[in-house]
Amino acid sequence: MKRKFWNWIKNDAGGEEERTLVLNGEISDETWYGDEVTPALFAKELNAGSGNITVWINSPGGDVFAAAQIYNMLMEYKGDVTVKVDALAASAASVIAMAGTTVLMSPLAMMMIHNPITVAIGDSKEMQKAGEMLDEVKEGIMNAYEIKTGMDRKKISHLMDAESWFNAKKAVELGFADGILHEGESTDESEDVAMEGMMFSRTAVTNSLLTKLIPRKPEAKVLIEQLEKRLQLLSH
Numbered sequence: 001m002k003r004k005f006w007n008w009i010k011n012d013a014g015g016e017e018e019r020t021l022v023l024n025g026e027i028s029d030e031t032w033y034g035d036e037v038t039p040a041l042f043a044k045e046l047n048a049g050s051g052n053i054t055v056w057i058n059s060p061g062g063d064v065f066a067a068a069q070i071y072n073m074l075m076e077y078k079g080d081v082t083v084k085v086d087a088l089a090a091s092a093a094s095v096i097a098m099a100g101t102t103v104l105m106s107p108l109a110m111m112m113i114h115n116p117i118t119v120a121i122g123d124s125k126e127m128q129k130a131g132e133m134l135d136e137v138k139e140g141i142m143n144a145y146e147i148k149t150g151m152d153r154k155k156i157s158h159l160m161d162a163e164s165w166f167n168a169k170k171a172v173e174l175g176f177a178d179g180i181l182h183e184g185e186s187t188d189e190s191e192d193v194a195m196e197g198m199m200f201s202r203t204a205v206t207n208s209l210l211t212k213l214i215p216r217k218p219e220a221k222v223l224i225e226q227l228e229k230r231l232q233l234l235s236h
Helices: 037-046 063-076 092-097 124-149 151-163 168-174 203-211 217-233
Strands: 006-013 014-023 055-061 081-090 102-105 110-113 164-167 199-201
Touching: 006 037, 037 063, 055 092, 063 092, 063 124, 081 092, 092 110, 092 124, 102 168, 110 151, 124 151, 164 168
Parallel strands: 014 055, 055 081, 081 102, 081 110
Antiparallel strands: 006 014, 110 164, 164 199
């Protein structure tokens, strides 16, 4: 059987059973595609109890099919699902986070969304098929983001193209999260520090580095313009 990447913790709170699901690390180091055992086991453990659950996420992502099935199972779950992002919800893990009735992020946490990737071998037709498949996978991922955020799909697509990283406040501003963990818990007003919403993209960073690394000489101007145009095409 494939290695489990999740763990359940049961807590007794005033006679009521509360369950916590911990997703820590890669979301399946082997693909769930075509596998009958792992999804069935996850569903069995999810439905072994009742009541509301808390899902702690600290993951760089992983298999998109595993994430899709976990997302669907959590969306169909009868109780409320509170998602708490411990440190990182990147790539496929950010998709799972969208299943939360409430999504909360640690003030130190980050969330990252990007386009799906794959490895393909074959001739030009096989490469074209792989590209078309990735386009369809992206459309599916965008559905989850759109349902949670209410954001325009074109804007979501641009954020994915650029491989966008959000801190907790920016995730809340964009609708990917509903709140920040521990916010307002300080009793000393002098300790309260306003958190700034921050987002950065790999495309923007690369573009900035190119302008600094390549000297602004007349003979280099054409090369810089060509590189910038290519980056713009990649981000749209």
